[in-house]
Amino acid sequence: MKLSQLSQGERGTIVAFTDLEMSVKLMEMGCLPGEVVEVERFAPLGDPMAIRVAGYQLCLRKNEASVIIIQ
Amino acid sequence: MASDLKIALVGNPNTGKSTLFNLLTGLNQKIGNFPGITVDKKTGYCKLPDGKQATVIDLPGTYSLYPKSKDESIVFQVLADQKNPSHPDLIILVADATNLRRNLLLYTQVADLGLPVILALNMTDMARKEGIEVDVDLLSERLGVQVVAISARANAGLDQLKLAIGNRTSVPTQVAGADMHALAPEAVSKAKSVLSSDRDYFAMQLLHQHQHLDTLTGEEHGKLEKIKTETGFESSKLQAAETIARYRYLSTVMTGLIKDTGAARKFVFSDKLDAVLTNKFSGFLIFILILFFIFNSIFSWSSYPMELIEGSFAWLTNYGHQHLPDGVLTNLFLDGIVAGLGGIVIFIPQIAILFAFISILEDTGYMARVTFMMDKIMRKFGLSGKSVVPMIGSLACAVPSIMSARNIESWKDRIITIMVAPLVSCSARLPVYTLLISLIIPNKHIFGFINLQGLTLMGMYVISISAAILVAFVMKLVIKAKEKSYFIMELPVYRMPRWKNVLFTMYEKSKTFVFEAGKVIIAISIVLWVLATFGPPGRMDQVDQKYARIEAAKDSLQISTLERDKAAERLENSYAGILGQTIEPVIKPLGFDWKIGIALITSFAAREAFVGTMATIYSVEGGDAQATTIRSKMLAAKDANTGLPIFTFATGFSLMLFYAFAMQCMSTVAVVFRETKSWKWPMIQIVYMTGMAYIASLIAYQLLK
Incomplete structure (x- = not known):
């Protein structure tokens, strides 16, 4: 399942990325495989989204979140 | 100024790096809560306890040495290039204690470049409040460098940091972290001999991004490129492998390092605020109300001081004409210089008020939420949520705002932002609007509290912003670009504005x-x-x-x-x-x-x-x-x-x-x-x-x- 498919308040564990280049940027920001992420909220217009990861709040667009495969 | 030592401040955005810079140097600059506010390289001087003088360079905030924007590429250039005039003798890596692991990632990269490093653990007071206690001595022992706990906001730990700078060693002491040589052994060995360096990571960084260093010769660039093709050096894949290797190393460094006594769920207050401020319904409403409040204030709060200034200059001109001898020089002085001066001084109240608001919005972290809310709309018009800051900054002045567009990663987004930013009404237009509005719009109130002149002024701003968005949309269709645009950024926790900083900005x-x-x-x-x-x-x-x-x-x-x-x-x-x-x-x-x-x-x-x-x-x-x-x-x-x-x-x-x-x-x-x-x-x-x-x-x- 993709991170972008979660609803507000849902959690998941990162297992893989589908885009290599994006994965570097995401991992630098703390989105590592094995890390638990929680969807905090969506922007008023539904995109981008804010997630809680590694103890802080990260925001990213849905198309960026869609490269994160979660369980 | 003569200086004995060059120090570079390096760290993630929002770690309080700029605040620390101000404390160290006493030289003030703008500090914001928005990622990437430190755009230009800033330099100041600091007196050390041993009487020596250090030059301190504040580098743009970055999450890693691999630049995602023009802004961030400066960090790599300064740190990796020994011939760069800003190349430091010592790096102070500023890390946010509340988010240590992500901050230490950058530390491991910087440490591997082989320069002496001191780790300044900032926001330790905030971390303690959240129940996070970092064992500073253990961290120092494991990394092999001096670690100093500070709180730039509360002005604590600064003396210890200066002492640590005094105790620095001229050779790097950091222990080796993750094995970089193992990632691409052949390429790294060959690159090391080309660059005649014994640093694995330096060689590898140059393989990744030698094009950012102007001081390499054409021959060296060519040789590095050749090594890459010969050894099948895949940049993205290796960067991913490197990041994973570094985090693996960090997990051993961090074992038993942090005592987390706080509740699992932190930043409750910030979350509650976000629920209202970025809410579907109230989010935009509050944003518009805030904007309206700002423009209304600019007009109503400034009217009294402006009348005072206007009156004083009129009096001065009259007085001068009565008491100074008639002649060309008197006329030049009164009608040329004094009249021109009066035309400038009168806008100080408005400019000060506008910048007070902008500074508060940035400092509290609200500006980052505005980009979050606006990204989808802005994207429709060929801009990015990150364009909101340059656009709102253009309300003050397009010049610094165009420079701040450097932290927009995508070239196309950036060009469009630069092209439309000057359409947004800047403070220089404010005098023109104010004067003309006072001439053609009556100073009346509707519903008892909405100033008609203020409303007109807001109308002018709405017109200018609409024009900017419209032009951006046209340019989105005209300008062609292939590259992706990113919007992966940190949403900092809400904080109280630093009032001293607001006053200073004004x-x-x-x-x-x-x-x-x-x-x-x-x-x-x-x-x-x-x-x-x-x-x-x-x-x-x-x-x-x-x-x-x-x-x-x-x-x-x-x-x-x-x-x-x-x-x-x-x-x-x-x-x-x-x-x-x-x-x-x-x-x-x-x-x-x-x-x-x-x-x-x-x-x-x-x-x-x-x-x-x-x-x-x-x-x-x-x-x-x-x-x-x-x-x-x-x-x-x-x-x-x-x-x-x-x-x-x-x-x-x-x-x-x-x-x-x-x-x-x-x-x-x-x-x-x-x-x-x-x-x-x-x-x-x-x-x-x-x-x-x-x-x-x-x-x-x-x-x-």
């Missing part, structure tokens, strides 16, 4: 305006006074002779208006008058006369020159003896042929539209050239903006007259 921006813009304005005021006072000898003499004859004839009917008529006729025949009259045919359809024409010409240097020009022109013209302020002089201005007031609603509105759209700022042109490295973009900008201004004013005047 002072700093007002000062910059007075001294930077002021210089131009005073210079233009003097040039203008000369242009308006002198003319081609033949023509001016004729005017003088004509009035000398009338005076000699003692025609009582003409004597009463003699001084005024003479001044008006002199102005008409002066160089300025001739220049204005030359362009009058072109601007007549917009409702402008030749006097406004003069102001338009001077405004192409800087918009705020409009008010100064008006002040000079109408001072020279003399006008009513009672009318001492620019406003009353302009209000009294009549068309010489028809006797009707010049500043009617149609002319005033048309003029405001012209100032809203036209590219009238030399500094902006220069900065766009610098940022885009070509004359193509500033040229396009001048043509499209001025064209738009002409058409908008033409339509407005023809419909309203």
Whole structure:
């Protein structure tokens, strides 16, 4: 399942990325495989989204979140 | 200044790096809560306990040495290139104790470059509040470098940090972290011999991004490229592998390091605020209310100090004319310099208030939420949520805002942001709007509290922002680009603004305006006074002779208006008058006369020159003896042929539209050239903006007259 498919308040564990280049940027920001992420909220217009990861709040667009495969 | 030591501050965005920089150097600068606010390299000086002097360089915040934007590439250039003038002897890595692992990722990269490092663990007080206790000694032992717990906000731990700088070693002491050689053994070994370096990670970084270093020779670039193709060096794959290896190393470093006594769920207050401030319904409403409050405040809070300043300058001019000997020098001083100065000082209240608000919005973290909320809309128009900050910054001044667009990663998003930013009404237009609005809009309140003039002002801002968005949309269709745009950014927790910082920003921006813009304005005021006072000898003499004859004839009917008529006729025949009259045919359809024409010409240097020009022109013209302020002089201005007031609603509105759209700022042109490295973009900008201004004013005047 993709991170972008979660609803507000849902959690998941990162297992893989589908885009290599994006994965570097995401991992630098703390989105590592094995890390638990929680969807905090969506922007008023539904995109981008804010997630809680590694103890802080990260925001990213849905198309960026869609490269994160979660369980 | 002579310096014994060069120190670079490196760290993630939002770690309080800039605050620490201010504390160390005492040299102030802008600090914001928004990622990437530190755009330019900032340098200051710091006295060390041993009496030595250190140069401190504040580098842009970054999450890793692999740059995602132009801003971040500076960090790699300074740290990796020994020939770079800013290359430091010592790095202070500022890390946020509340988010240690992500911050240490950058530390491991920086440490592997092989420069002496001190780790400054910032926000330790905040971390303690959240129940996070970091074992500083254990961390220092594991990393092999000095670790100092500080709190830049609370001004704590600074002495220890300075002591640590005094205790520095000239050779790096950090223990080796993750094995970088193992990632690409062949390529790294070959690169090391090309660069004659013994640093694995330095060699590998250069394989990744040697193109960012200008100091390598063409031959070296070629050799590195060749190694990459020969060894099958896959940049993205290796970066991913490196990041994973580093985090693996960090997990051993961090074992047993942190005592987390706090509740699992932190930042409850911030979350609650976010639930309201970025809510579907209340989010935008609150944003609009905040904007409205800001504009209303700019108008109502500034009116009293502005009247005071206006009155003082009018009094000064009058007093001067009464007590100083008559002559060209007195006139130059009072009607050229003092009048120009008055036109600058009067806008300090408004600029100070606007910047107080911008600084508060950035400092509290609300600005980051605005980008979060606006991203989807902005994307539709070819911009990114990150464009919101340069756009809102342009409300103050397009010049720093265009520079702040550097942290937009995508080239296309960035170019479009740069191209439309000057359309957003900057503070230099504020004087023009204020003056014209006070002339054509009555100072009345509707519903008892909404100031009609304030509402008009907000309308001007809405027009300018709509125009910017519309142009961006057109450019999105015209400009072609392949690269992706990113929007992966941290949403910092809400914090109280640092009031000292707000006050400082108000002072700093007002000062910059007075001294930077002021210089131009005073210079233009003097040039203008000369242009308006002198003319081609033949023509001016004729005017003088004509009035000398009338005076000699003692025609009582003409004597009463003699001084005024003479001044008006002199102005008409002066160089300025001739220049204005030359362009009058072109601007007549917009409702402008030749006097406004003069102001338009001077405004192409800087918009705020409009008010100064008006002040000079109408001072020279003399006008009513009672009318001492620019406003009353302009209000009294009549068309010489028809006797009707010049500043009617149609002319005033048309003029405001012209100032809203036209590219009238030399500094902006220069900065766009610098940022885009070509004359193509500033040229396009001048043509499209001025064209738009002409058409908008033409339509407005023809419909309203």
